[in-house]
Amino acid sequence: MTPYGKSFLGNHLSVSALNANNEKAFYSNYGVGVDISAPGGGQDKKILQETIDPSSGQAKMAGFMGTSMASPHVAGVAALIRSTGVKDPEKIRKILEESAREVENDKLNYYGFGQLDAEAAIKLAKKGQFPLRLDHDLLMKLLMLAVAYVFTALFSKSIRFTALFHLGIVLGSCGFFLLKLVDIFDVPQWPLRLVSSPLGQWGNAIQGSVDINPIFASVLIPFCLMALLLGNRDAKWLAVGTSIGMAGFLTVTIFTSPDLWLLSSGLVSQIFLGVNALLCLALVNLSLKES
Numbered sequence: 001m002t003p004y005g006k007s008f009l010g011n012h013l014s015v016s017a018l019n020a021n022n023e024k025a026f027y028s029n030y031g032v033g034v035d036i037s038a039p040g041g042g043q044d045k046k047i048l049q050e051t052i053d054p055s056s057g058q059a060k061m062a063g064f065m066g067t068s069m070a071s072p073h074v075a076g077v078a079a080l081i082r083s084t085g086v087k088d089p090e091k092i093r094k095i096l097e098e099s100a101r102e103v104e105n106d107k108l109n110y111y112g113f114g115q116l117d118a119e120a121a122i123k124l125a126k127k128g129q130f131p132l133r134l135d136h137d138l139l140m141k142l143l144m145l146a147v148a149y150v151f152t153a154l155f156s157k158s159i160r161f162t163a164l165f166h167l168g169i170v171l172g173s174c175g176f177f178l179l180k181l182v183d184i185f186d187v188p189q190w191p192l193r194l195v196s197s198p199l200g201q202w203g204n205a206i207q208g209s210v211d212i213n214p215i216f217a218s219v220l221i222p223f224c225l226m227a228l229l230l231g232n233r234d235a236k237w238l239a240v241g242t243s244i245g246m247a248g249f250l251t252v253t254i255f256t257s258p259d260l261w262l263l264s265s266g267l268v269s270q271i272f273l274g275v276n277a278l279l280c281l282a283l284v285n286l287s288l289k290e291s
Contacts, residue, residue, distance in 0.1 A: 011240050013093060016110060017070035020045035024110040028067060036100050038073040038116040041065035064214070077118045084125040098126045140252060141174040144198065148173040148248030151281060155244075158288040165237040172222070172245020174198050199242065200249045205260070213260040214272060219279040222246050226287055240287060243280045250277035 017028040017040025024030060025040050041047040046063030058206050074096065075120045081092050087151030099121040148169050152159065154263040159165065170176065179196040193205035202212020222243035229235040250273045 013074060013096070014112070015067060015071045015074050016112065017041070017065075017067045018115060019065075022115060025065065025070075027065070028070070028110075030108055030110045033110060034112040036074060036096060036113050036116055037103075037111040038070040040067055041069035042087075064258070074116055077116060077121050080118065081125045084122060086125050095121055095124050129281055138177070139175040140256065141198075144173040144249045144252045145170070145245075146248075147251050148245045151244050151247050154281070154286055155284060159240065160237055162234065162237045164235065165241040168238040168241020168243075169245040172199055172242040173248040174245075198245070198249045200246060200253070211259045212253070212269075214260045214263055217250060217260070217273065218276045219243075219246070219283060222280050222283055226283060230287055230290065236287070240284055243284045243287075247277045247280040247284075250274070250280065 010133055014033045016034045016037045017025040017036050018024045019040070019042030021042075025042055028037075028040065033260040039047060041063070046065045047069040048057055048061055048063050051062050051064075052058070074128070078092050078096060081095050086092055086095065096116070097113040099117050100112075101117050101120070102114040103111045107265055143230070152169070165258045176197050177196050179192060190205060194202060197205045200217035201212065203216040204211070222239065225239035225242055226236075229239040254270050254273045254277070258269045258273060260272060263269055263272060
């Protein structure tokens, strides 16, 4: 199977199949045309995938083996490489080849450049890159943080700029979004998604969804924090900062075609976000007057 790249056959990358022991599968071709090898399964251990049961028309899980299983593994890793910012097909091909686990004494070219290694491929793709690519998500988070500090200027005469206040700004507006650059394999990803997201996106992080949860993306969390912390002279600045940060997050989100869970997208969502941004600022104003 030939999902990607360029070999002597043309604009393709030829893939041989491996069994569960990382050896050439009995059904796989080999020789001069093979560029790389990837899991294809064998008679004892097959590749599990979702398919359609022809008798019922319903989805089911079934085991398969073949180069048709090996080829998508390579295509998937190629997509992961592209997600790191490497766009040129020849560079992606080179990364696949150079990151493959080399097999010694491969006289009949069962494995090409070696066995596919997804983790090594991603690390090689990121090697030498500037770690903070200015992609859309990064720019949005920086803009949310900037807008939050613009709102801070409205109350600057009444605010104590403590560490807790700045922590609240970050939690409410952008989260510790730089943690998204951390790659940790084979561990649950939702805790990392949680701490690298602003409070308004915690519903997304927990659910693993795209639609914004309106319960989180509202004045509700700042209000609860105010109710709990306003009586504490120091801790209240965490609540104040969170409320201002949330206002920054909500304001920027208004202009990014938001989709809110259980609410229709478009104008209704924008009005909801705008009203809650104003309520967050009103909450700050009220809390500062009370203090």
